[in-house]
Structures are given as C-alpha cells and as structure tokens.
Amino acid sequence: MTSTDAQTAAHLAEQDKDAGEILTLEVGAMAHGGHCVARHDGRVIFVRHAIPGEIVNAAVTAGGEDARFWRADTVSVVRPSEFRRSHQWKLADSIRAHASGRHPVGGAEFGHITLEHQRRLKAQVFRDTMTRIGQLNVEAQVVGVAEDEPTGLHWRTRNAFSVTSSGRLAMNVHRSATVVPVRNIPLGVRQLDALQLWDIDFSGAGRVEVATPGHGEEVLVVIFPLDAVAANKKLLEQHIGQWRKRLIHLPSKVSVVVGLRSQQFGPLEMIRLRGRTWLNEVVETEKYGSHTFRISGDGFWQVHRDAPETLVNAVMDALDVQPGQVIADLYGGAGLFSKFIADGVGEDGVVLSVEASPGASRDARKNLHDTKQAFVINGLTDRILGSWVQRPHAPIAKGGLADQRVDSVVLDPPRAGAGRATITRIHQLAAEKIVYVSCDPASFARDTKWLVEHGWEIEESTIYDLFPDTFHMEMVTTFRPSAALRQSRNDA
Numbered sequence: 077m078t079s080t081d082a083q084t085a086a087h088l089a090e091q092d093k094d095a096g097e098i099l100t101l102e103v104g105a106m107a108h109g110g111h112c113v114a115r116h117d118g119r120v121i122f123v124r125h126a127i128p129g130e131i132v133n134a135a136v137t138a139g140g141e142d143a144r145f146w147r148a149d150t151v152s153v154v155r156p157s158e159f160r161r162s163h164q165w166k167l168a169d170s171i172r173a174h175a176s177g178r179h180p181v182g183g184a185e186f187g188h189i190t191l192e193h194q195r196r197l198k199a200q201v202f203r204d205t206m207t208r209i210g211q212l213n214v215e216a217q218v219v220g221v222a223e224d225e226p227t228g229l230h231w232r233t234r235n236a237f238s239v240t241s242s243g244r245l246a247m248n249v250h251r252s253a254t255v256v257p258v259r260n261i262p263l264g265v266r267q268l269d270a271l272q273l274w275d276i277d278f279s280g281a282g283r284v285e286v287a288t289p290g291h292g293e294e295v296l297v298v299i300f301p302l303d304a305v306a307a308n309k310k311l312l313e314q315h316i317g318q319w320r321k322r323l324i325h326l327p328s329k330v331s332v333v334v335g336l337r338s339q340q341f342g343p344l345e346m347i348r349l350r351g352r353t354w355l356n357e358v359v360e361t362e363k364y365g366s367h368t369f370r371i372s373g374d375g376f377w378q379v380h381r382d383a384p385e386t387l388v389n390a391v392m393d394a395l396d397v398q399p400g401q402v403i404a405d406l407y408g409g410a411g412l413f414s415k416f417i418a419d420g421v422g423e424d425g426v427v428l429s430v431e432a433s434p435g436a437s438r439d440a441r442k443n444l445h446d447t448k449q450a451f452v453i454n455g456l457t458d459r460i461l462g463s464w465v466q467r468p469h470a471p472i473a474k475g476g477l478a479d480q481r482v483d484s485v486v487l488d489p490p491r492a493g494a495g496r497a498t499i500t501r502i503h504q505l506a507a508e509k510i511v512y513v514s515c516d517p518a519s520f521a522r523d524t525k526w527l528v529e530h531g532w533e534i535e536e537s538t539i540y541d542l543f544p545d546t547f548h549m550e551m552v553t554t555f556r557p558s559a560a561l562r563q564s565r566n567d568a
C-alpha cells in the first residue's frame with residue numbers, strides 16, 4: 077500500500093466504518109453495471125474502475141460482515157491491462173480522485189479503457205447477461221457511431237446537474253448524495269462547455285437539466301427548485317427573480333424555464349424565464365428522409381448527438397415497413413420512430429404511438445399532426461395493450477384497434493424494461509415482428525426470456541455504442557414467431 081492509498085483508506089473510513097480497507101485483488105470478468113467481479117476471503121467484491129485481468133489495490137466503499145457482496149473502487153494499479161489509458165475526465169478518475177481524498181463522480185466509469193476494448197467488454201456483458209438471465213446464447217456485434225472521437229468524449233446532448241449549497245452546478249458521487257462542483261463536462265457536446273453555466277449561481281435549485289441539440293444552436297435549461305422553495309410561493313418568486321437576472325447574459329438562443337412536477341408521469345408545470353419551453357431537434361437520415369421534432373422541457377430525447385439517426389435507421393431497417401401496414405410504437409416518446417414509420421405505412425396504414433407522459437404525448441401530437449395515419453395514445457403501455465386485446469373491435473379513439481391486426485410492434489421501454497404482463501399482451505397481439513429497442517441488458521434479457529417462452533425467436537440483435545466511456549449500451553433486436561408459434565396460430 078502506498079502512502080496515498082493509506083490516506084484514501086483513512087478518508088473512506090471516516091464516512092463508513094466498514095469501508096476504507098484497501099485490498100489487493102485480481103479482477104475477473106466485467107459485470108453489468110460497470111464493475112469487475114473479484115473474490116477475497118470467499119467474498120464477492122464488485123470493483124469499479126478496473127479492467128478484467130488486472131491486479132489492483134481497491135478501497136472498499138461498501139462492506140459489512142453480513143453484506144452479500146462488497147463494493148470497492150480501484151485506487152492504484154499493480155498489474156495494468158494493455159487496454160488501460162489515462163482517464164479522460166479528472167473528476168471521474170477514481171485513481172486521481174482517491175489520491176486527493178475524495179470519491180470520483182459517476183457517469184464515466186469506462187473512461188480509463190480504450191474505446192475499442194470498451195466495446196469488446198460491452199459485447200461480453202451482453203452475452204453473459206443473456207446467458208445468465210435470459211438463458212439464451214446470443215452473440216451481438218457492437219457498432220460505434222462513425223463520427224465518435226476515439227476518446228469517446230463530446231456526445232451527450234442531455235445533461236442533468238445537482239446543485240451545491242452555494243448554488244454551483246455539480247455531479248453526484250456514484251451511489252451517493254455527495255456532490256462535486258464541475259467546471260466542464262467532457263462527455264457533453266462542446267456547445268455545453270461554451271455556455272459556462274458553471275459561473276452562474278443557481279441557489280434555490282435542486283437540479284438543473286440542460287438540453288443542447290447535436291445539430292443546431294438552440295439550448296433549453298430547465299431549473300427544478302428545491303422542494304422547500306417549490307412549496308413556498310413567495311420564496312419561489314424571489315428565486316425566479318434572481319435566476320432571471322443571473323441568466324440575462326446567456327446567448328439569445330438559450331431558453332430557460334422553471335419546472336415544477338408533483339408526480340411521476342404527471343404534467344410538468346413550466347414557468348418561462350426566457351425564450352421558449354421547448355426546442356427543435358432535427359433528425360436527418362439518407363435512407364428515410366428528415367424530420368424536425370419539437371421537444372418540451374420534460375420530454376425524453378435520445379442522449380447521444382447521433383442516436384436519433386442511428387436508431388431510426390436501425391428500427392426502420394428492422395421493420396422493413398410496407399405501405400398499408402399497422403404498426404404499434406410502444407413507449408413512443410415525442411414520436412421519433414412513429415414519424416418515420418408513418419412515412420413508410422403511408423395514408424393507407426396506421427401508426428399507434430403509445431406514451432405515458434402527458435408532456436411527451438403533447439409533443440408527439442404536435443410532431444405527428446400532419447400525418448393522419450398516426451394516432452397518439454396517452455397512457456401506460458400495459459393498460460392500452462389490455463384494452464386493445466380485450467376490445468379489438470372498438471374504434472382507436474375508444475381504446476380499440478378498429479378491427480385491424482397489428483403487423484409489427486416496436487417497443488423502447490425505459491431502463492426497467494417492459495415486464496411480464498406487458499410482454500404477454502404484446503405476444504397476444506399476434507404480430508409478425510417485434511423490434512425491441514433496449515438500453516439495459518438485464519431487463520432486456522428478462523423480457524426476452526418471456527418472449528421466448530411465448531414462442532418468439534431472436535432474428536437479429538445489434539448493440540449500438542451510444543454511451544461511450546460509460547458502461548451503458550443500446551440494443552436493437554428483431555423477434556419473429558417460431559415455427560411452433562406459427563403452427564399454433566394456424567391451428568387456432
């Protein structure tokens with residue numbers, strides 16, 4: 077143990093009586109979540125900021141006699157991997173952070189690994205997760221975005237910040253409420269750093285979200301007040317007055333709103349401080365044309381600057397849309413896929429875009445208003461599917477399918493996946509094809525297992541590296557009915 081490692085042990089032990097012990101570990105495979113699996117005295121330890129095959133000194137960050145497993149952060153490397161490089165972001169670099177007596181911020185846990193090897197590890201994590209949870213052997217290739225820098229930096233168009241007690245933008249330490257002020261975001265698009273939001277005092281805010289589209293100059297800043305501020309009208313007004321003054325010097329293309337939300341999926345009340353409550357996102361593809369989308373302050377949008385184009389191409393290629401088809405776009409957001417699918421099915425076809433958030437559904441209605449074949453249905457996927465399955469003869473506006481059969485289903489659920497009930501209902505639609513867009517291998521593996529139990533087979537699966545320098549990945553997978561499922565449908 078070096079003297080720096082000893083300092084690390086001391087500062088960790090101050091915060092958690094079980095933590096702080098420095099262990100020398102030979103680390104094994106990368107697991108889902110961005111940590112390598114190691115063993116010490118018969119105990120499993122999840123080690124972050126390491127690379128499979130390395131020997132590292134790691135400081136225990138969560139321990140305890142009764143814990144099923146411990147967690148540890150690499151603080152120095154005894155035998156480095158040939159794929160190790162110096163971390164791209166000082167505040168997220170575990171080795172430099174612990175050497176200066178603090179924890180690294182979360183969000184760039186693969187920054188110490190060469191981009192090529194990050195992608196190999198993502199393929200391995202996907203394969204292992206599919207075997208362990210999905211009980212299936214699936215190989216998928218990892219495809220990067222062609223324009224990505226070899227460093228894996230400068231791609232995030234959506235960035236969320238905590239706020240320090242003195243009002244500065246900050247990032248959270250992994251699994252912790254501890255915040256670290258930031259003065260740049262290396263993973264963010266360059267336009268974000270240029271705004272210098274770090275110099276602004278956001279006192280009174282609990283969170284600040286910044287949307288900086290990959291293509292264009294518009295920016296939307298959403299300030300979420302602390303609960304105590306949101307609950308006190310006079311205090312809120314005071315802070316709004318201060319934020320308005322402090323943000324006055326920002327370029328004219330920067331819109332700022334205050335966001336107040338009372339419940340998940342409830343509408344976001346937006347108080348406009350300057351500019352608009354939404355921005356435009358332009359999606360240009362060579363094969364499927366271009367569209368502009370209006371995205372409000374609380375609306376979901378794919379995070380990598382080139383993710384919308386990449387996923388539209390992948391989903392449209394997988395669907396192979398034909399004129400006149402009926403296609404369900406579940407978890408449809410602001411209508412990204414629905415808009416391109418609507419072009420493909422044409423006026424004789426139907427697109428059913430299902431989305432739970434009222435704000436995103438409002439955006440979807442605006443984005444799809446000139447396509448009469450597209451219907452935006454606001455509600456929970458599970459409930460809408462239940463209604464389609466039970467009342468297929470009812471008109472679409474009354475919760476039915478107007479007697480039409482769904483040809484293909486696209487689903488792009490949040491990280492938690494779709495869940496068993498929703499998967500069963502999707503199966504009951506008896507479509508010819510399911511295209512599943514997933515950002516989480518574990519929930520995807522679980523949902524796949526249920527689809528396979530219902531008789532579906534994977535035709536093709538591709539992993540898109542839309543989150544470089546992090547452990548996250550995006551999968552697009554096409555499922556087809558197996559021969560047995562087809563037979564049982566014919567027999568029915």
Ligand SMILES: C[S@@+](CC[C@H](N)C(=O)[O-])C[C@H]1O[C@@H](n2cnc3c(N)ncnc32)[C@H](O)[C@@H]1O
Pocket residue numbers: 376377378407408409410411412413430431432433436455456457458488489490
């Ligand atoms: C990963 S995003 C995908 C959005 C869209 N496909 C896109 O690419 O822009 C998931 C979306 O599902 C919505 N959502 C989450 N849970 C839902 C549910 N149970 N039913 C319907 N929509 C849901 C979220 O509001 C979000 O817009």
